[in-house]
Amino acid sequence: MAGPAAALTPEPPVQPEPAFRAAGPADVSAVVALVESAYRGEASRAGWTTEADLLDGQRTDEAGVAEVISRPDSVLLLAESGGDLLACCHIERRPDAAYFGMFSVRPGLQGAGLGRTVLEYAERHAREQWGIDRMEMTVIEQRADLIAWYERRGYRRSGEYQPFPYGDERFGIPLRPDLRFERLVKAL
Template structure:
């Protein structure tokens, strides 16, 4: 008999429970983000950056700053009391009084990638941004060489803007680039009124 209780955390199919992160979550969140993007463990999922960036993706100070900053929240998704995904939401004033939310620090446990959890988390983030802040647009930046990831976001309704910013070469807080052509592109999605 196959029950949810007999499955490993990476095999659970429960609907996630969402909540805002607390400072007590910082160690688990740093481990989650690192596991989704860096090192050999990240290769179990499809979002790995291990071939383009080495070193850290985040650190406790960076996660704590997102949790405690005004106009910011770090949303976590839990299954069975275990954090399986997270994302940053930041309220930003837009042009012409149009409210904007920034979406970042998105991570899904590698063993849970590819099964729909990421789609659920991003949909919840969009709903929260519209409901809490009246956001009419969601913005994010993605490294331009991550074509597969950009295509995933495009399937979720995000559009490429062509607006790019350079990668912070020389700042090890963002990782150690393995190639010289890294830059970020702004992706935008219109959100329905809450």
């Protein structure tokens, strides 16, 4: 006999917190693949962070990722579960703030809270490990949905802009002529 308990829908399983670690040279290829899958090409359309309508070509390359990993006052954080790379981000200690970038979540996992977990971990790392009280980043101005996501997490638009590096295909091939970056900031 089915009672009221039978009508209850089981809750989805709780996802374990990812394990975080700093990337090393052996992680370069996996990081490049993750970043490219989150932002470029058809695979990126499975998630909401795609830039495929704004940019073609590459988002990063092995030389760029290796340089970030080797830079002093810089850490490329990896979020893993069961040995699988789920997400990554780069933070760099600067004189007045930590810079946040190269933020990528596997497209099929976007929208489930993993990105928020990674961002919060990066903010804690900057505050607790480096004594930094402010995080900043640059986001393509045309990414209104992404900027709104950061605003919901306490970032504010600065009104300060940087030009997109047109002509430098290391950052992609622009599909429109009006791209530029806006600086977002948050007190930690």
